[in-house]
Structures are given as structure tokens and as C-alpha cells.
Amino acid sequence: MTTATPTRTAPVRNVSRTGSPDESPRAAAWMLAPFVILYVLFIIGPAIYGLLLSLFDTSLVRGGLGSFAGLGNYQEALASNDFWSSLWHTLWFTILTTPPLIVLAFVFALLADRVGRARWFFRLAFFAPFVIPSAVVALIWIWLYTPGLGLIEAGLGWFGITAPNWLGDPAWAMPSLAITTIWWTLGFNFVLYLAGLQDIPHELYEAASVDGAGPWQQIRSITIPLLGRTTTLVAVLQVIASLKVFDQMYIMTAGGPNFATRSILQYVYDEGFTNFRVGYASAVSTLFFVVILVVSVIWFAIVRKQEKVA
């Protein structure tokens, strides 16, 4: 039985390599053009412009670039307590959300994949929150968290537990936002894992059970290793998505209480749009870009290494 397994996966891999290399490169260029043009126009262009702005004292309410500031904006940001604390809030949020969003998505995908009846219902149930817009999610959860009236407080009350002031207590506000975010965005990772699970050939499990492996051993020795690539993808996407947090905090806590949940992007927003200091806000954005780049590269390297080991 075991010898039969490789034959099924092999042809699937080959399908993607059928395109011959000597086809006209011009055709490829044409195919890529729509994407490249939009990418240059809306991503590369503004990024370079932002880099340029960060070297000037540009104001939102004055035309032109304003006076040249050199690295002054960067110095100001690096010396600012508000910059460092909001950067930490973003990292803290990433730390709170990334592990549960990977582990829970995996667990739920596994369960939904194994369920026999009404499989579509479970898939929909986990994915549904993801399609709700952030503002709606925020409003639902504000009501759930509301002290005195909220459903969560009432629910905990039945068990004799006194609920904290979820969004009003500086210590609880960030975990509360993390819980909301996990509920909201779990579905995306869930779907990626579900797709990954369906790519694992059933013969492997059959062979393993013939060899006497229990369900837990099968998960550990077959499912998790074969989902390695999916996990890499999910992890990298998740870290970047969490670092980019803005909406939930802006709507649910407005960065409060007392700035306890102001993310770095809100700091950029506050400085750029409320204080009109576009030059300074661009410098902060650039610094944040560097942070995302460094975190992503390190994270990617770690996960890839583990994948090779496994």
C-alpha cells in the first residue's frame, strides 16, 4: 500500500510546469502590464513620494513640499515617546492575535474537515464573520462589551464572574480588541488551512492507520508536516495583517483609554491628518515600513527553517 502514495501527488506538481520557456516574452509583458501599471501608479509611486515627503516639513494645508528638514523628522520620531508607545501597541496586538489566529484556524479547519454531515454549514459558520465590514464588527462588539448592558457581562454574571470594563480598562482594552479581531478574521486562515487539508492524499491516512497510528499520531506526523507550506503562508500573512491594524481600534476605542490602544497607524493618522504634519507622518510611516520589513524577514526565515527541519 505504501508504495502507491507518491504516484498521486506527482502529476499534480507537473501541471504547473507545462508552459514552454521559449514562448514570446512579449506576451508575458502584455499580460503583466495591467498589474505593473497599477502597482507602480498606486504602490511604488506613492511610496517614493512618501519617502520624499518625509525629508520635508510638508503641511497638509499648504501647497508644495515645504522647507527641507533633512533627517529632522526621523530624529523627532525616534525621540518621541508617543512614537515608541504606539509602535509597542501595534507589536503587542500582533503578539496577542497571531498565535491564536494560526492555532485556532488550524484546529477549526481540522474539525470542519472531519465533520460528516452539514459540512457546508461549519465552513460557512467560521468564514462568515470575515466578510463583515470592520465598522459593523466594531459596533457589534462595542455593544457586547458595554459595561452594565453588554451580553458578555451578563453571560459571565450567570457564572458569578465579575466582568472587567473590557474597553474602558487600559489593561483589558487590547486583549478585548484582540478577541474581536480573532473572531472576525479567523475565517481567512481557516479557509487556507481547509484548502491545505484537502490537498493531503487520503491514502496517507489509510496507510498510517493500517500501520497502527492513532488519530493524534496522524495529525502530528502527517497533517502538520504536510501543512508546513500553508502554515508558512498563514503565518506571514497574519503577522503583516496584524501589524497593519487600524480600523478596530479607531472605531472601538479611538486609541484609548488614555492612549493604551493607539496603534502606530493611528499615530500616523493623528499626526498627518489631524495635525496636518504630512512630512512628519511620512517619516513615521517609513520607519514603520522598515519595522514591517524586518519583522517579516525574520519571521519568514524562522518559519522556513522550521519547515526544512520538519
Next chain:
Amino acid sequence: MRNEPIRPVGRRAFLRGAAGLAGLGAAGALSGCGSGSTLAGLSVSHRQEGSLDYWNLFGGGDGVRMVDMEDGFRKSFPNVGLNAVTLAWGNPYYTKLSLATLGQKPPDVAVAHLTRMKTLVAAGLVEELDPAELETAGMSADKFSSRPWQAGLVDGKIYALPLDTHPFVMFYNKDVCKKAGLLDGDTLAPMDSPEAFTEALSKAKKATGAVGGCIAVTNETATPWRFFQSAYSQLGGKVLADEGKRVVFDDDKALEVLAMMQSLSKKQLVPGSLDYEGSIATFANGDAGFLFQGEWEIATFQTAKMPFSMTTFPNIYGGADGYAVQADSHTLIIPKQPDNDPARRRSALEFIKSMLDQSKTWAEGGHVPAWQPFADSDAYRSMTPQSNYAAAADAAVYDPEGWYSGSGSNFEIVVGSSIGAVVAGQLEPKAALRQMHTKLGVLARTAQPT
């Protein structure tokens, strides 16, 4: 950080709003601007002959009344195609207004808060108004309440015409206050000292069995700031000087007010955990005797059909002649126009005059009218509870001048966060004051970007 906060629109309000929008669209089509009001306001070719672009930031009940007033203008000036655009209030509004004006596509008339209008003036984005021209248009200085008029001048020059004053006020539940022995006929017991104020709240708490009064502090920075600023100004305190370049807290006075505010939540007369919606709901449910909030919430409680009334924010520290209360004003401005077309300008002034002439509609939403012909009339005096707090307009204290100050500004976020944390019991008054000094100091030292 909000003034009229973003919140879920009730179904009825939504339907009314939708009907209003449909009306707008129809009016646009009738006057030959088939592209619909919103699109016309945002499109490049909006400079049509005989059209007028107007931007405002009014949602909720204010939005519905503003649509009524726009319709009033359309009736009086059927030849002018009015394109009214409503944008979300707060920073996005001022950002859009600034960028549209910089990009040479400004509206002909726009609403701006008095405290934010000054930043726009400093950036050179607002047309100066000539007294002679205003006289001709029937809007001379003497026709406006003096406090908002004076507060709106920049170096003695006119840039904005005030529509109203919107002060921080005190809502009270008549049944609760009667039960608590605080109401003698229609007169509320005086709260003219910190002791009397605290006592009134504790009597109200006994009467409701829940809380005495409500101050929104969670996810809300404007309300704590308005409460603090009202009491602190009654003591004669100032926060900023030299157009925001110096932070000039009177530490003793600030600490006194902060300690008073914290004592309210420590004694559990005021919950330290309410957000804006929660404070409204608690008061509407009859679980509180008092609510401290802007007068614009009047419509909420009228709709709830509850036994409430409104009066000026109590004179806790001011004594006989030191009454003060935090407020701002909605003003109408003409953003800097790329083409100095006298006909457009005349039309813009006619529109502003028409808005002022409809001050009665506007005052129903709670705002104190600035237009003297109406503010001085019996029609306004007989309007209750709106006229109960008309005096607040004369005692209005506007947010201190500074490029980072004004309604919905970073200034309000910084001070409101610290003050809110004091009420919530998360910061001691001294630590909060230190934090305000530090954070405002950073802003005060930053070169003005306008």
C-alpha cells in the same frame, strides 16, 4: 474626540434621511443638475453657472434639519441649483475641505467649527468678508450674538458668520429630581458650589437607586474635556497661551477640578466606565438624575418621550460673576475661491443669509441661535427647553487658540484622555496633570504646520 458622535442611525432616522436624500436628488434633477447632489459636489465639472456648492458635516437630527433648511433655500431661490454635500464630521471633514480648497475646487460655502475655522484661516484657505459687503447682504455685525461674533474674528477681520453656539449643558430627569427633592416647581435646586453639586448628585443617586449623573469617558475624549474646561474656566484657569506656543496650566486650579471630578466617581455618584452611548442609554432609562453633554442630544430624549429638561451647566466655582461654560459654534465660511466671480459670491452670501433666516428650524435641534433677529424674538424665548440655557452662549469659553486645538483636534484628544482616565480612576489627578503638561508641551514646541 467626537462632537456629534458617529453612531448607528435608527431606522426611522435613516428612512427620513433617505427620503431627504431622494428629495435632494429630485431637486437636483429639476434644476438641471442631473448627476445627483453628491456626485456633482465631488466631480470636476461642478462649477456650473447658477449652481452653488455647499459642504456640511451634519448627521443625525442636525442633518435632517439642515436638509429642511436647504429645501427652504431652494424654495426662495429656485434659480440657484444647490448642491449640498454632507461629509462625516471631524478630522476627515477638515482634511477634505482643506484639500479641495488647495486643489482649487472648493465649495462655495462650507460649515466649519469656530475653533477649527481659525486653523483654516491661518493656512490662507478662507475668504475674508468685507463689512460693507455684509451690510449690503443684510448681515452686519450687530445682527449676531456678540460672543461668537467676537470669538470668530481673526486679527479683527471677519472670516466666518456664526450660525449658533453649542454649549455643554446639563440634562435632568424631572421625575428623579422631584423624587430627590431637587425640583421646586420648575426650578432646580442651586448647585453653586462643589458641595452643593455633589449633594445634588448624591440625592439623585438615592432617588434612582442607580447613579447620580452620567459623564461619558470610555472611548470618548471630548466629554471629559468639556466638563473639565467648564469648571476650570469658572475658576479662571487657562490651558494655552501665545496661540498655543505655551502651556499655562494653573496647577492648583486644575488639580482642584480633577480631584472634584474623581471624587464623583469614587463616591460612585458618576460611573467611571460609561461610553457615549452608555451615558445616553443610562440617562434615557431613568437610571440617572443628570447627564452632562452637549445640547444636541435634545432630540434623542424627545424621541424617547421621557420627562427631561435642560439647563445651563452648573456654576460650581464661578460665584456671582464668574460663570463660564465650554462651547463651540458652527460657522459658515466661504473657502478661498480660485475665480473671484462676484455673482457666485453674492449667491453664496444669499445662501448664508437664508440659513440664518431659518434659525428657528436650527434651534429646534438644541443649538443656541447666533442670529439676533431670531434669538431676540418671543418665538425663541417661548421655545423650551431650548431657551433655558440661552445664557450659556454669552458665557461660552471656546477651546484655546493654537494650531493643534479646537473641536475634534489632537488637543482635545490629549487632554480628554488624561481627564477621562481620572474619572475612570486609572490616573491620579497629579499624574494626569503631568501627562497633559508633557503631551501638550510636545505640541506647543512643534513648529506650526499651517
